[in-house]
Amino acid sequence: MDIFSPVSVLRGVGEAKAKAFNKLGIFSIYDLLHHFPKAYQHRGAVSTIAETVMKIKQTGELAPTSLVLTVGTDAVTKMIRRGMVLTKFKAYDESGVCEITYFNQGYLKDTFKKGSTFRFWCRPTYEYGHLNLNSPAYEMCIPGRKLDEIVPVYPLTKGLTQKAIAAHVRDALRIVGNIPEHLPTRVLIDNNVASLSYALKNIHFPENLEALYKARKRFDFDRIFCISAALASNTAKRNENAPAMKNTDYSPILSALPFTLTGAQARAASEISADMSKKRQMCRILCGDVGSGKTAVAAIAAYISVSNGYQCALMVPTEILAKQHYSELCPLFEKLGFRCSLLTGSLKASEKKKLQADIAGGENCPDLIIGTHALLTDKVIFKNLGLIITDEQHRFGANQRAALGEKSENAHTLVMSATPIPRTLSLVYYGDLDRSVLDELPPGRLKVGTFTVDESYRARLNGFIKKQAEEGHRTYVVCPAIEESESMADDPDNIYDIDFMCEFTENEPQLKGAVEYASKLKEQLPTLRIGFVHGKLKTAEKDSVMSDFAEGRLDVLVSTTVIEVGVNVPEATLMVVENAERFGLSQLHQLRGRVGRGKAKSYCILVSDTKNETSRQRLEIMCNLSDGYLIAEEDLKLRGPGDFFANGGIIRQHGAALAPITEESDKELYENAVSAAKALIDSDPTLSSSEHTNLAKIIQKMLIGTENTIN
Ligand code: ADP
Ligand code: MG
Numbered sequence: 001m002d003i004f005s006p007v008s009v010l011r012g013v014g015e016a017k018a019k020a021f022n023k024l025g026i027f028s029i030y031d032l033l034h035h036f037p038k039a040y041q042h043r044g045a046v047s048t049i050a051e052t053v054m055k056i057k058q059t060g061e062l063a064p065t066s067l068v069l070t071v072g073t074d075a076v077t078k079m080i081r082r083g084m085v086l087t088k089f090k091a092y093d094e095s096g097v098c099e100i101t102y103f104n105q106g107y108l109k110d111t112f113k114k115g116s117t118f119r120f121w122c123r124p125t126y127e128y129g130h131l132n133l134n135s136p137a138y139e140m141c142i143p144g145r146k147l148d149e150i151v152p153v154y155p156l157t158k159g160l161t162q163k164a165i166a167a168h169v170r171d172a173l174r175i176v177g178n179i180p181e182h183l184p185t186r187v188l189i190d191n192n193v194a195s196l197s198y199a200l201k202n203i204h205f206p207e208n209l210e211a212l213y214k215a216r217k218r219f220d221f222d223r224i225f226c227i228s229a230a231l232a233s234n235t236a237k238r239n240e241n242a243p244a245m246k247n248t249d250y251s252p253i254l255s256a257l258p259f260t261l262t263g264a265q266a267r268a269a270s271e272i273s274a275d276m277s278k279k280r281q282m283c284r285i286l287c288g289d290v291g292s293g294k295t296a297v298a299a300i301a302a303y304i305s306v307s308n309g310y311q312c313a314l315m316v317p318t319e320i321l322a323k324q325h326y327s328e329l330c331p332l333f334e335k336l337g338f339r340c341s342l343l344t345g346s347l348k349a350s351e352k353k354k355l356q357a358d359i360a361g362g363e364n365c366p367d368l369i370i371g372t373h374a375l376l377t378d379k380v381i382f383k384n385l386g387l388i389i390t391d392e393q394h395r396f397g398a399n400q401r402a403a404l405g406e407k408s409e410n411a412h413t414l415v416m417s418a419t420p421i422p423r424t425l426s427l428v429y430y431g432d433l434d435r436s437v438l439d440e441l442p443p444g445r446l447k448v449g450t451f452t453v454d455e456s457y458r459a460r461l462n463g464f465i466k467k468q469a470e471e472g473h474r475t476y477v478v479c480p481a482i483e484e485s486e487s488m489a490d491d492p493d494n495i496y497d498i499d500f501m502c503e504f505t506e507n508e509p510q511l512k513g514a515v516e517y518a519s520k521l522k523e524q525l526p527t528l529r530i531g532f533v534h535g536k537l538k539t540a541e542k543d544s545v546m547s548d549f550a551e552g553r554l555d556v557l558v559s560t561t562v563i564e565v566g567v568n569v570p571e572a573t574l575m576v577v578e579n580a581e582r583f584g585l586s587q588l589h590q591l592r593g594r595v596g597r598g599k600a601k602s603y604c605i606l607v608s609d610t611k612n613e614t615s616r617q618r619l620e621i622m623c624n625l626s627d628g629y630l631i632a633e634e635d636l637k638l639r640g641p642g643d644f645f646a647n648g649g650i651i652r653q654h655g656a657a658l659a660p661i662t663e664e665s666d667k668e669l670y671e672n673a674v675s676a677a678k679a680l681i682d683s684d685p686t687l688s689s690s691e692h693t694n695l696a697k698i699i700q701k702m703l704i705g706t707e708n709t710i711n
Contacts, residue, residue: 020159037152044149050095098131182694228677242281268436282412288438289628290593306367310386343371346539420628448596469555473573512578518558570598580606581615585635
């Protein structure tokens with residue numbers, strides 16, 4: 001048994017539990033150990049009953065509190081109505097007595113034996129003249145064994161509890177013993193970074209706050225180090241046999257475009273054209289805020305390739321987006337005398353085969369090929385690929401970038417980033433890629449009015465949706481889940497509330513699901529035409545709903561984040577985001593970017609009932625700022641670089657959501673990680689020295705572990 005064994009090797013993990021783990025993206029012991037707590041509770045500070053009662057009387061309400069109590073009466077259960085069982089008992093300490101109640105956990109009757117002592121943790125209340133604990137978390141106190149002061153809170157899914165995950169993690173840590181270190185000792189020492197064994201143990205079960213801090217620092221450093229090493233080793237491979245494009249006159253496509261380029265677009269186009277005229281492979285990233293017009297620049301790059309007789313592949317993360325690019329670019333390129341085709345995973349096998357034969361040089365050999373990651377499969381062989389463009393890069397990450405690199409062999413590459421990356425992190429993110437920036441929006445854009453509202457605005461919000469429709473405009477509604485019963489952990493794209501010592505949330509609050517939302521809205525607004533779309537629908541259904549919305553046969557489109565990337569419907573003027581606190585800021589920014597694309601004033605309404613201070617601050621940022629780069633900087637301040645990377649883009653890691661360390665120490669941390677990684681790759685570009693075997697393995701896993709997080 002080793003760290004890559006499946007979780008089912010753990011004691012007590014049967015088929016059902018293994019499935020639940022899989023839902024969280026946990027397959028191996030390695031994954032389990034990297035399923036980091038999303039928050040921690042400080043249960044070490046224990047109060048007495050008397051102190052607690054006094055505090056409640058003084059302040060009215062109390063934060064979650066730890067109490068160490070002895071069970072004083074036998075627990076009794078009673079059914080108060082169908083489906084509702086109460087388990088009640090009294091417990092005491094030297095200062096007084098309180099009452100403890102659990103709902104629908106009848107089996108606990110046998111846990112709380114008279115005379116045994118437990119640590120309880122919950123938000124206590126004072127009613128009926130005594131202190132009450134409702135469904136507190138508990139651990140038994142065993143003489144001679146110290147309870148953890150800091151308790152992890154994990155992202156959950158159905159079939160797994162906090163206690164179960166913690167127990168299995170503990171078991172896994174015990175079984176695998178010393179976890180092999182992948183960072184070179186030298187690097188650990190030079191940067192005062194903790195070992196992997198220590199960090200894993202303390203990220204789950206911190207000995208104290210200092211140990212937790214050291215553990216988090218280690219993982220932040222680790223992540224940035226590995227990403228930088230991966231990018232550095234990738235760019236070290238940049239090749240000198242790319243096709244040098246002789247004809248760099250792209251004025252024909254400029255005349256065919258329906259608008260004049262912005263200054264920034266023109267600059268980016270000329271940088272790209274200069275790169276492509278050389279034999280040295282272009283590795284360029286095109287950065288630009290949402291709506292800055294990256295597609296037009298991509299089209300120019302594609303034109304340079306095809307007009308020199310080389311194919312161009314344009315790869316995008318969703319079928320919806322592929323189809324949209326195809327319908328925009330195909331007429332443009334056909335007008336210019338080039339052939340265009342669309343390759344997605346949902347083509348019929350026979351169609352796919354025919355298209356693949358054409359791409360490889362068949363009779364209808366296309367010049368521009370647009371597709372999803374289906375383009376990356378081994379079966380696709382290009383006749384003469386000159387350029388690969390990847391759009392909306394943030395959903396791919398470094399791993400697919402590397403896979404593309406293999407495919408491209410000698411082709412030039414252009415990556416379009418949808419996520420504005422804070423300036424301070426760009427070094428890590430871009431590695432040695434050359435960079436073009438679209439720092440100018442096309443003329444005439446109106447600012448999207450952004451507001452945060454809570455449930456009490458529901459009726460007014462529906463009225464506003466109706467008004468948009470009556471004025472001939474369209475509305476998007478984005479929900480975090482597909483079905484209401486889903487836990488948010490069902491959707492790996494969702495980002496948790498980030499709160500360091502957060503309050504106890506054993507049950508995730510109800511999430512809005514796109515399906516039920518749409519049917520409810522239909523009842524409430526019967527005159528409107530409402531449709532829904534999500535990642536689990538068949539492609540044909542998705543396409544037809546999307547085109548209904550794009551072509552005006554629907555007034556409202558309810559969806560998951562599947563519409564986050566790229567879609568362009570200029571008539572849409574209202575974006576409603578439900579459970580807005582559940583989304584990352586850059587994600588909200590992308591969603592908001594779906595409106596405000598036409599002439600009419602547009603709005604973005606963030607619906608959230610969150611009371612969490614950090615979440616409120618994040619929504620506030622959205623209301624006040626419209627520049628994606630500024631938003632990203634603020635996001636970074638709130639979340640810290642490790643988390644920013646985990647959820648914002650490059651590599652997704654399970655459940656990792658840690659509060660920021662301080663900004664200054666962050667900056668030093670990632671700069672050190674980047675330079676250490678670069679130095680290492682300089683000294684051993686292929687990581688072939690025996691000392692680097694583990695590191696090479698981890699980076700390899702990172703690069704090829706294609707987690708399909710695209711819904
Ligand atoms: P993104 O950078 O988010 O991919 P798009 O390429 O989808 O942005 O462009 C957003 C919108 O702006 C599209 O409707 C496009 O036609 C329009 N657009 C792009 N460039 C210009 C320009 N120079 N002048 C006017 N409109 C433009
Ligand atoms: Mg785009």
